Amino acid sequence: MSTPEVTDGALIERVANQEREAFEELYGRYARPVLGLALRRIGDRGRAEDSVQEVFAAVWRSASSYDPARGPGGAWVYTIARNAIIDNLRRRPAPTVADPPEAVSTSPTPDEEAEASWNTWRVHRALETLPASERAVIDLAYFSGLSQSEIAEFLHVPLGTVKTRTRSGLARLADVLEGEV
């Protein structure tokens, strides 16, 4: 990217001052990670979409409680989102079907589930930071199942360009994942 991105923490501090533009920027960065987290926890798409609205209402209300000394902005948004989604689930628990008594559960433990949710959140947030050219090849390679040569054909660019963009996209994601988010 040609210009350094404003940190999430700086945006949250501006949201605390009721700056609509900062709120919209934060929404652009986190709407899809929040929806992904809500879908994972709630399951039902309609309720998950409702909870996205609730999460960002909570972000707007609570931004003044953000303390940069206690951690990066991304982790704060994650905590707000997780709590709002749990509140949504408490208000209207998802219907459950009892396991047969003899069945052995293969579901992840709460700790495993929490770690998986956090990692998914971080990856989805990091994807939002990629330039469009790198985002396209990463999406096509990892989420559409296209080979490198199929991507080259699809995007009408040389195979070497696809490989370079995929590699640089991975490196940029690694930088973000190791950084603030």
Next chain:
Amino acid sequence: MSTVPPFDEIVDGADPERVRLRTTHDLLLSAGPPPELPPSLEAAPAQQSQVIAILPRRRYTAIAAVALAACALFGVGYAIGGRDVPNEPVRTIAMTGDSGATASIALLAADAAGNWPMSLEVSGLPPLPKGKTYSLWLTRGGKLAESCGTFAVAAGTTKVPLNAPYRLKRFDGWVIVRTGTKVPLLSTA
């Protein structure tokens, strides 16, 4: 088509960053794709939405009365001058598939920003497991070109609002696929 991108083809064996790139590669695979935002969530919500929840109950009654009056006025206006209905489709597109499923797109007039709102009505597609969706794509030269959003279906007929923020003349068809695949289930050709 491969389902897992070959890491060794992407990152050279002698690449000094190979270990951390491998970690990122694995995280991407385990995270899966981020969900598509529906049109209703594409813009940040207005902060005023938080105020509504704390209005006293009697205020709701007043709001309901105002809304009812507005509906009545709209009805009168519609009856008098209903020829210029803004939500009238400018084009209807039919789609068919091998399985007997059908769909139609009622394309509404584009707004000033170039959004083409539409209503997709689809029948005969099987409901998918939770979290799985279908996607509507514009095609060019027989290939998926731009996504117009994702949706889920229920048994029977499903009607869903979608949007195509593109210059439609650049494309030559529409298809519906399962999200993450390229196999057309319904198409215009």
